[in-house]
Amino acid sequence: MRVDGREIPVTGSLLQPLIRRTSDIIRVVLAALWVGVVVAASVITRPEWLALERSVSNIVGFLNPDQSNLVYLVYGMAILALPFAILIELIIGRQWKLLAGYAVSGLVAGLLLSITGTGLSTPQWHLQVPDRLDTFLSQFLDDPRWIAMLAAVLTVSSPWLPTRPRRWLWFLLLAFAPIHLVVSAVVPARAMFGLAVGWLVGAVIVLVVGTPALEVPLDAAVRLLAKRGHTVTAFTVVHPAGRGPLVLAAAVDGPERELMVEMFGKNQRSFGALRQLWRWITFRASETAALHGSMHRAVEHRALMAIAVGELGLAAQTTVAVTALDRGWTLYAHTVPRGTPIAELPGDVLTGVWKSLDTLHRAQVSHGDLRPSEIRINDGTTLFSGFAVAEYGASPAQLQSDVAQLLVSTTAIFGKEPAVRAAINTLGEQTVLTAASRLTKSAMPSGIRKAIPDWSDVLSSARDEVRAQTGHEKIQAEQITRFSRNQIIQLVLLLALVYVAYPFISAVPTFFTQLKTANWWWALLGLAVSGLTYLGAAAALWACASGLVSYRNLVIMQVANTFAATTTPARVGGLALSVRFLQKGGLGAVRATAAVALQQAVQIITHLSLLVVFSIAAGTSADLSHFVPDATVLYLAAGVGVGIIGTFMFVPKLRHWLNNSVRPQLQEVLGELAQLARDPKRFLIIILGCAAITLGQAGALWASVEAFGSGTTFITVTIVTMIGGTLASAAPTPGGVGAVEAALIGGLGAFGLPASIAVPSVLLYRVLTCWLPVFCGWPTMRWLAKKNMI
Known part of the structure; x- marks a missing residue:
């Protein structure tokens, strides 16, 4: 770098990476959001927008037809000359490299708006001047390709144009909306779409190509430090511009042999503003400092704090200079930290x-x-x-x-x-x-x-x-953020509950009509039988934990578990709650996780064993083809499984996770199973508890079917419950809502139960085993949290 006749070497890269160009990234995000808004407004709410535009036009449309045509002509000629004005500005400013971006942006924007279902459509512009000039101009003003090209080239060129011409050019382009309201009462939706697409194309090209703000004004920094008595002889990049400022070590001739020069550009200003805003949103007011109005104020505050701490004799550095430089940069120079x-x-x-x-x-x-x-x-x-x-x-x-x-x-x-x-x-x-x-x-x-x-x-x-x-037994963590982790989890669970409950709520009126014909004694029996599932689950988990936790509290936790499991996909919330409860009960993290995994493993084994037993008891007359997936689904599932296995084999991080996280847990579960084989009493408790879960659910469904008139046997209902529940457990919806109902109704129908009985029976079963426990589980979970049990 040559400054005032002196050659000053610069060691290191001054270029900022793409992922750290905060200002340009924000521009791309805003442009993409604007495209979405325009599409939504045009497709979803276009009739309402048309009515609003006509209403506004009646207010502002005070021009007669001749005056409207004159305004249209003047504006049309100005907008037609806009790209040539930008081109002349670039040529005068000798921005030769920018001409390529100028041409690419216009070409890409025009091509994107020319894509149709049958291929590319060419512009229907008739350049021969017709009898009426406004007809000639309307070919361009109403064509979204022309608006998109103008928006794209103006977006690419804006950072390089002087401030005043840039503002006037954008004003001229955006004026087409009010001009249309004055002249024709309706703003063409395709023109607004072209404006949005052009802005997005230009923003992406600006992100890739860069702006003048990326050019570091080191020459200005050298001249400034020279005025302060520090003649710079060389620069070395200590930290490239990115998440923080560009930090350079400056070798100088002066009172100090070396200075640290920190350069803050527009991207640091944007990132700093976003970081301040994020902290203000997420942290309590007492935890955050006052927001700075600009990057210059933030840098100035930092320099002044160095001076204030220096007055106490505790500052390792001394402020040399703080000033604003060209292209939006701010300089902060200080001595090398002592000590x-x-x-x-x-x-x-x-x-x-x-x-x-x-x-x-x-x-x-x-x-x-x-x-x-x-x-x-x-x-x-x-x-x-x-x-x-x-x-x-x-x-x-x-x-x-x-x-x-x-x-x-x-x-x-x-x-x-x-x-x-x-x-x-x-x-x-x-x-x-x-x-x-x-x-x-x-x-x-x-x-x-x-x-x-x-x-x-x-x-x-x-x-x-x-x-x-x-000597304190416990240190209560201070809540730093506005919302604690538990509050966020509870809010998510409530929203999930509303989501999963909505399909059921919509069917409530019909369901209540059918309840008039139900036998309530059978319904009460189903409720009592479903209670066995909580006792069985608690007994199984108690035995898996070697009896180290209270069985009574485990039963209470199972009620809360229903809420956590129903409001999360694949019942992961229930598993996490069980692990947390065991940890609070005195078990270590690994031991608690292994106990829950052991219960789930025995539950699967017991479930499959009961399925085999009841299938044999049902005989071969039952038609189980409804439960067998289509061959295409099986092939697809096999392909997904092979892909997952391959991914875990060839991705080092996933392989490391399997070896260091999953493998120890699996070994712990296998070890527990081996110990169970040598402890028949504990093994029997776990087996009976897991069997009580499956049989309790089947008994509740059978009682619900009996409440509406029967028509099937307990063995049949048990098979439906196990097969239908297994298929529905893979559903991504929280608690399997929708999938469970569909699987059970289809299963009962496969065994010949009419829909008039199957549908209300399944809905009653879900009320008894899902929705009533869910609404009891919410206060129960809060009570457990208050007692510090979870």
Whole structure:
């Protein structure tokens, strides 16, 4: 790079990768959303839009026909000259490389709008001037291809055009909507679609090609630093522009031999604004600092915080310059941080580190990102660097977060016992205990999580050590986010319940009419029999857990389990709730998971064994072909299975997951099965409990059928329940809603039961075994959570 006659070498790449061009990515996303909105408005609500446009046109349509034609002519000539005006601007500005993007964008936009069901349709433009000029212009103004080409070339060219011409050109293009309302009362939907597609095509090309904002104004930075007495002789890229700023090490002739220069561009500004917005939405107000109005204000705040901490004698760096540069860039230059990082020092520096943090907090200053690299020791004094999220006049929550962050950083370097002991001796037991409630993932900034390997284990060990040294049995985690994990899960479960209940609610009126003919004694018997499934499931899980948890509480948990299993696909919520309950009951994570897996394995074995027994008992007269899938479905399932196996064999991450997560659990289950073979009493309890689940469900369905007039046997109903339930368990809907009903009704019909009995019987069965327990399961699950059992 040559600046003012001097050659300044630049080592490293200044180019920003595509995935970090936040501003350009946002433009593409907005353009895609706009295409969706235009399509939806045109296809779904076009009649309403036409009525609205006519109503607005009656208000603004104050021109007579001659005046309307004059406006149409003037605007038509202007819009016809628009692409040539852009082309002239590019030629005058000597943007030769941009001409290729200009041509490609117009060509692609025109081709996309020329695609029809029969191929490409060519424009029907008659360039011979007709008798009426407005007829000639309407060929272009009403053609979506012309509007798309204009929008595409203007989007590609906009970043390179001067501000004033760019604004006038966009105003001219977007004016076609009000012009049409004044002239013809209705805005052509195809023209709006062309505008949206052209914008999207141009946005994608801008993302690929780049904008002037990607050109780093290093020459301006060199001139600025020279005015401050620092003559730059070389630049070295320390950190390329991406998630953070472009960081360069500048070799200088001046008071300092080297400076750190951080360059913030438009993409960093966009990403910073999105990050601030996300934190404001997800975190509580006391946890977030005030939003910055611009990138310049954010960088300026960081520099001022370095000055404020420097006044306390605790800053490892000194601010040299903060200024705005060309093309939307902001420069922040500071000295190289002084001192040695604490990761390279022995543990006797711990007390000094905590004393410096206490001094910082007494001045009501929080650092906000106390990763090890930002903490240094210089001549026995602890200094801090960074200050990207530091705050003056910090809230108590921000000060507590600092303590929690430093606990994690020092624990990772010096070990948990000396780190916690130094913190308690310096800050006091109560302060450390209060801050320990923020030893959670949500309270740890991403910088610390990336800087510390196995940070989650370090965080857990620090929390356990605080509990041990303070003598407290439990440290209640502080809620950092606006919504806790349990609140989000409960909201999702409620929404899922509404979703799965909607088909049933729509059938309620007809079902209640049919209930008038039901025998309620049989219905009560079905309800009582369905209760056996909870007793059996609790007994099986109790035996799988070796009797280490309360059987009474297990029965209560089964009621809550119904809600969790019904509102999640494939009953995964019920399995997770069972594991959580066993963990709270004292079992380790691996042991609890193995117990639930063991119960499921025995349940499958028992289910298949009963199916074989009852099929033999039913004889060969029953027609089971309704339950056998079509050959195409079987081939498709086999192909999907082979594909899944191949994927797990050839993808290293999936293979690693199988070896390290699934394989140990499988070995644990097989080991438990081997132990069961040597413990007949426990094995019998599990078998009987699993059998009670299957037979209880079959008994409930049989009682429901009897309530509406019978017509089949218990053996038949049992086969239908087992086969139909098995087929429906693969359904992706929560609780198998829809699939279970269809499978059971079809199964009963296959055995000759008329639909007038099968349909209300299955609906009554689902009420007894699904919906009544679900509505009882919600308060039960909340009660278990309140009692800290889940």
